[in-house]
Amino acid sequence: MKKKTTVRKVSSNSFKRFQDVLEKKRDIILKMVTHNEKTLSNDVGDEADVASQTFERELLFEMEDSERVILDDIEAALRKIEKGDFGICESCRKAISSPRLKAMPWARYCISCQSRAEHSA
Numbered sequence: 001m002k003k004k005t006t007v008r009k010v011s012s013n014s015f016k017r018f019q020d021v022l023e024k025k026r027d028i029i030l031k032m033v034t035h036n037e038k039t040l041s042n043d044v045g046d047e048a049d050v051a052s053q054t055f056e057r058e059l060l061f062e063m064e065d066s067e068r069v070i071l072d073d074i075e076a077a078l079r080k081i082e083k084g085d086f087g088i089c090e091s092c093r094k095a096i097s098s099p100r101l102k103a104m105p106w107a108r109y110c111i112s113c114q115s116r117a118e119h120s121a
Contacts, residue, residue, distance in 0.1 A: 018105045026074045029067050073106035
């Protein structure tokens, strides 16, 4: 027999813990982006060095795009904490499971809605 999992809304005393985690992750991303921008401004060397730097720059831009998406999601999660509706799926309005929030506290959707969105794309 399959065990039924109960999905509950995040308790208000858990908000502070998630807020701390989200703020730390946001700070890490912002430091990384700042470091990467400084790294990109150093174009010196011969043709091979410049080619290597161009390749590294492209990789950094791709990474920064995904980091910016996460940063946007983190900011949205922090706003939800302020409003008191953190942990609620933006699609079905049901509670996002606690294990999902612990793994990815900036999650906007429950697993079911996220899965549907990924399969329809």
